[in-house]
Amino acid sequence: GKMKIRFRSINAIEEFLDIVNRFSAEIDIKSKRTTVDGKSMMGIFSLDLSNPVEVTAIGNESEQVYEAISKYAA
Numbered sequence: 001g002k003m004k005i006r007f008r009s010i011n012a013i014e015e016f017l018d019i020v021n022r023f024s025a026e027i028d029i030k031s032k033r034t035t036v037d038g039k040s041m042m043g044i045f046s047l048d049l050s051n052p053v054e055v056t057a058i059g060n061e062s063e064q065v066y067e068a069i070s071k072y073a074a
Contacts, residue, residue, distance in 0.1 A: 001062060005072035006052045012072065013044055019068050025059035 007013050020027050020039055027038030031053045036043030038055060047053060052074030057065035 004074040006074040025061040028056040
């Protein structure tokens with residue numbers, strides 16, 4: 001699965017990182033043609049965050065990840 005999300009503040013990014021780092025699933029975040037590690041603050045800040053980005057969770061906890069980050073859904 002995939003989910004489109006939007007970060008509305010730096011605070012939201014920090015909160016998102018707290019959440020996803022609780023899971024063993026790998027997190028990819030894609031913006032246009034760039035894909036970064038969704039557990040990396042540097043990675044996320046390197047993206048164009050003015051538009052929604054696409055999150056892909058890989059692993060057997062992916063459904064829980066999508067549930068946990070649903071409040072960021074774009």
